[in-house]
Amino acid sequence: MDLLSQLRGQIADFSAFLHREGFVDDQFTQLQKLRDESSPGFVVEVVSLFFEDCEKLVNNMAKALEQQIVDFKQVDSHVHQLKGSSSSIGAARIHNVCIAFKTCCEDQNRNGCVRCLQQVNHECIQLKNNLQTLFNLEQQIIAAGGSIPAKQ
Amino acid sequence: MATSNGSSTGTKITALVVDDDRVINAIHCKRLNKLGIENHVAANGKEAVDLHCSGKKFDLILMDRDMPIMNGIEATRELRAMGVRSIIVGVSTRSIKQEIQEFMDSGLDDYQEKPLTSSK
Numbered sequence: 001m002d003l004l005s006q007l008r009g010q011i012a013d014f015s016a017f018l019h020r021e022g023f024v025d026d027q028f029t030q031l032q033k034l035r036d037e038s039s040p041g042f043v044v045e046v047v048s049l050f051f052e053d054c055e056k057l058v059n060n061m062a063k064a065l066e067q068q069i070v071d072f073k074q075v076d077s078h079v080h081q082l083k084g085s086s087s088s089i090g091a092a093r094i095h096n097v098c099i100a101f102k103t104c105c106e107d108q109n110r111n112g113c114v115r116c117l118q119q120v121n122h123e124c125i126q127l128k129n130n131l132q133t134l135f136n137l138e139q140q141i142i143a144a145g146g147s148i149p150a151k152q
Numbered sequence: 153m154a155t156s157n158g159s160s161t162g163t164k165i166t167a168l169v170v171d172d173d174r175v176i177n178a179i180h181c182k183r184l185n186k187l188g189i190e191n192h193v194a195a196n197g198k199e200a201v202d203l204h205c206s207g208k209k210f211d212l213i214l215m216d217r218d219m220p221i222m223n224g225i226e227a228t229r230e231l232r233a234m235g236v237r238s239i240i241v242g243v244s245t246r247s248i249k250q251e252i253q254e255f256m257d258s259g260l261d262d263y264q265e266k267p268l269t270s271s272k
Contacts, residue, residue: 053175084266
């Protein structure tokens, strides 16, 4: 099997893994379909924006939860934003944690919020690492003279 | 997609994406681009209103609900009061009927739950 076929196989297997384990959902596939010749780096760019914003939101939520009197409305608005952007890129696990997180905000449950925040952080790190692996594989295909498999 | 009275004299459909989330703006703009729709971005309701006050017109406005400075409900009311007749589609992750109705009542033509897809 030549190198390109091997790499394409690895990408297909890894993508299947990401979907099977719930790291990403169909919305991520939709995002990949938006990539074209005029914007080959579109998915990488959007994902980078997402993780930059995710980091800021997590920091803001952490600061808010450290306060003696927690402003749960403020925390909720950060969670709401993360919920929206995570669903738009197909970051399914992060989105699901945000749903539970919103409930904790509504219940004004500080401990629950702190646990959710830890989970969000954990899922962000995992997804970031996984997507980096995927993007590295795609880069290897390009370096080997191939093109990234188009999403159907 | 039908052109509204607010369209420019050119044949290209124009759209305004109003959202404080830059990830969502990037995705919506890309989708619209692929459909051949010329698009602009506003980071909140006030920016959207200010754009219209400066004389800009759009065939379609994708309006997020929750934004700082001026939210989507306030912005939609303001735009309709200004006489803006563009198609305004509310876009949000909110799914509670009451909240959706409140947004619709501000003057939307349609409401779509995030995430948006090309078919929506």
